Amino acid sequence: MKLSKKNLQERSNQIYDVVIVGGGAGGLSAGIYLQRYRLSSLIVDKGKARSFWMQELHNYLGLPPDTPGKVLLQQGQKHYLSLDGDFLNGYVETVEDFGEAFAVKVKIGRQNSIYQVFRSKYLIVASGIIDNLPPLEDMENVFEYAGYNLHVCMVCDGYEMVDKQCGLFAGSETSITEMIFNLSWFTPYITVFTHGLFEVSQETKNQLREHGYRLVETPIKSFSGQNHQMTGVELIDGSTIQLETGLISMGSKYHNAYLQGINLDYQGNNLITDKMGRTSHPKIFAIGDLKVGLNQVVVAAGDGALAATQIWRDIRRATEPRRWTENLTVAV
Amino acid sequence: MKLSKKNLQERSNQIYDVVIVGGGAGGLSAGIYLQRYRLSSLIVDKGKARSFWMQELHNYLGLPPDTPGKVLLQQGQKHYLSLDGDFLNGYVETVEDFGEAFAVKVKIGRQNSIYQVFRSKYLIVASGIIDNLPPLEDMENVFEYAGYNLHVCMVCDGYEMVDKQCGLFAGSETSITEMIFNLSWFTPYITVFTHGLFEVSQETKNQLREHGYRLVETPIKSFSGQNHQMTGVELIDGSTIQLETGLISMGSKYHNAYLQGINLDYQGNNLITDKMGRTSHPKIFAIGDLKVGLNQVVVAAGDGALAATQIWRDIRRATEPRRWTENLTVAV
Secondary structure, eight states: OEEOTTTGGGGTTOEEEEEEEOOSHHHHHHHHHHHHTTOOEEEEEOSOOGGGGOSOBTTOTTSOTTBOHHHHHHHHHHHHHHTTOEEEEOEEEEEEEOSSOEEEEEEEOSSSOEEEEEEEEEEEEOOOEEEOOOOOSOHHHHHTTBTTTEESOHHHHGGGGTTSOEEEEESSHHHHHHHHHHHHHHOSOEEEEOTTSSOOOHHHHHHHHHTTOEEEOSOEEEEEEETTEEEEEEETTSOEEEOSEEEEESOEEESOGGGTTSOOOEETTEEOOOTTOBOSSTTEEEOGGGBSSOOOHHHHHHHHHHHHHHHHHHHHHTSOOOOOOSOSOOOO | OEEOTTTGGGGTTOEEEEEEEOOSHHHHHHHHHHHHTTOOEEEEEOSOOGGGGOSOBTTOTTSOTTBOHHHHHHHHHHHHHHTTOEEEEOEEEEEEEOSSOEEEEEEEOSSSOEEEEEEEEEEEEOOOEEEOOOOOSOHHHHHTTBTTTEESOHHHHGGGGTTSOEEEEESSHHHHHHHHHHHHHHOSOEEEEOTTSSOOOHHHHHHHHHTTOEEEOSOEEEEEEETTEEEEEEETTSOEEEOSEEEEESOEEESOGGGTTSOOOEETTEEOOOTTOBOSSTTEEEOGGGBSSOOOHHHHHHHHHHHHHHHHHHHHHTSOOOOOOSOSOOOO
16 A cells, blocks of 8 residues: 555554565566565655656557656556555665664655654665756756656667767766767767866867767756757857757766665676576665666566566575465365 | 568568567567667567467556556557568578578468568577467367466466465476475465376375375366356366366477577576577577576566667677768757
């Protein structure tokens, strides 16, 4: 059921089989599988998963390509609740590992916040990442276009950028060199913007010039456009640059601060897992964008099924098989 | 576009980037990703993927839990065709590896069949498995209930069997011992049917008896029921057994005969792959039920995204980046 400040107390003595941190595609898929395995689960969701921002999921099998990410999440939440899963809007502050159980401390409510600790045998970390956006004075102006034709994921939206005039909004020199040849697969009409945030080496400048790509180091004042369709940028010197689409590549914030007290193996910022999503801690699974792998909604959904299945296998193997007791009338 | 006997010739000189064998969940998801990566692909589908038989996909994130497998496949095919992928109903007979390209020989049409060879740089094998069913004299009687409340996948449908009187239709002693404690997680009211196909050892008989599970070795004459709801079985000796649900566990047929001529690493009948789905052959990827892993629609869909992405990375890295040529007017 949907938990709130009002009915929280009903769950204060419960030890869940699994607490899932994050109610995005991965967390919801894991929750659906866990409930169908007759395990108890709680999803704690801070809201606004990365896919929430996607206006059109173009590549999720089974949904029309203009389906908003939001609709997938709503359908998933409804599905999960129909299976009697617990869902709570809240922010996980800390996780402590007491061996027999995890203690998950959740902040509930932005105002007049209360704190509640939930306990579980397993933990699925599915809280994902969120993309850094160009820091403008008027951030509303960025939100106006982000997720429409100002994209954050090339694998998701490269196809929408084919042969269009594209701004690459980079957060570091590395993000230029890592992205530029991926992006040029889709369109060669690339203007790189540094927003004045970092210096570009002569080597990279030469590389851009050789391929005809442009480089703009003057900071951006605002994006131009209407009806969520970005048509270019205005720079702080008053000049304007026409664009048809854009890709923001300024790094990501990893929603994993609550894991600080726990020793886990990472590759860069990403958790290392086995094929079923198990991290270096036998009772912590990582799925979706927090783990090493491809950041895609359909992959996160598959990850959820795998992690839930492995947890079920663990728990089932440690449980005595049920016997047929004769409280059922069977005609043989 | 949809290929048929009539328009096949248009593709006779083409070398596809990828031929995908199988138009189930994995193949369609791979096709959608490949087309969006601006790669050319052909899906060859023999029809009736395993998910085609599922009356309700209970655990696919984003779709209502009563969505038939068929609807997912139809939506996926429409999506793929909208991205200009080629789709052909046909049966892949052989694959030959000529180094530079694969030659995929396809039989088209069950009657007045014709044969056509398609060429591709990469191959995705996504042709899956199909479950063996109890061999009755009247197979129509089995099809009447299979996919409704006579299930073939415990992970998919265990939840639907909770605490119900369940028939376990086993194909071998191993399938009893492998399944019985998984199934008893969902329901302890289990009657095992051997259909007279094999002997059961005293050890297994004792194990079943200790847990109160029943064993029926008399062959089945037919399933009883109405409106696709199986209510029991009639045995050849005229006796009847009442059931509320059933699980068929008689092994699977692997649709992989076309791979016979190619040396690949297997674990049992399943292809061994890396995390992106690459087999021991660098240009052959395996996804879905043919590979080692969990046989689930959402996992197969994720697999398709991974394999397509890795193939794109391979091809892109071997391709010169596109330059900005000045056939576009840009106002800077």
